[in-house]
Amino acid sequence: MGAKGCVGSYGLEIAHRLIPFPAKHGIFAGLHNHDNHSDPDAFSSEETFEKGLAYSPNFKATLDVRHFTAGNGDCLGFLERHHERVSSVHLGDRRKNNGRSTPFGEGDAPIIEILRMIRDNQWPIPALLEFEHGTLRTEVEEVRLMFDYCKRALA
């Protein structure tokens, strides 16, 4: 099918069982984080990502900015240190300390800085818009506003 990788929301245990498969199929396996620090198996912090990435060179981090921020993670620091192992970023906004999801620019996620860091360093990291916050607008309209926000961030 031509896919370069396969991303999933699993934890360390499943990731360990997946070790042989990416190489077998010539793809990467993406490790996607949430913000559940109380589950030692979950990808939620830089440390848990590092554990998972150490399992295989074919594993990559799919950094969910929204959840990483809610879990009080340092998105910019993570990108700076691990950008070569980042398959993509999921862009969304949330407030720190397990805070709620918000429209772009109303939370604590450094969306503008992330986009500019990726662009200015010419890292081949796609940024995916992830629409999971509440709105009274239609989905199409809301995503259009999110896209506009990103375009203005990179103007």
Added chain:
Amino acid sequence: MPLGAGGLLAQSVSKETYDFNYIGQPLADPVLQHSKETFVLFGCSYCHGLDLVARGEATDLMHSRLVGRDEDGNLIGPLLRAGIPQTAKLSPMPQFSDLSDQQIAALVRWIHYARQQGRFKELTGADNRAKGTADAGKAYFDQNCISCHAASDMSKVAGKYDAMALRAQILNPKRLDAPLSWKVDRPKDAKTESARRRHLHLLENYSAEEVANLMAYLQSAK
């Protein structure tokens, strides 16, 4: 632009971009409409469902015991402010500590209203119309209803309705519908308001079996 009750919108949205498909047409009661929109706007409906039909890992608010015990947000409010950060496997529920008391009250109002609507639908549905036992119904009546209703009055009520209408009356007595007027001289009928709250609380917590038993008891007393 006013959208029915949408003049109360917390988010600036035009009629063209308002998500009617998801949120539905405005409700007659603007306070409830505002509560519904607040529930959408803060993302609660994303996990718990606008009509409390939960998606994925989220708690089923339609049947949650905590919601059933809540009175005016005394349990839900603190939980919303704190969130549920520690869960063994499930995604944590975010905290909403930055919301105003009014916003929390709106969320609580919508949760209870949607639960009452959902429970009514559920308890009048074909799956929940099994026959109950009159003795068990009497025991329930004596424990929960007798402080306001005399058994003899209830037998008269039972005689006025067919089975479906009686069931609906037990669950949500029509004469206790919420007033929409905020005129300052509106009748302040504390007894009716108290009865309305009591019935809505029961509606949120009845089991199908309890309703069936009550039906059997009231019908036997016709």
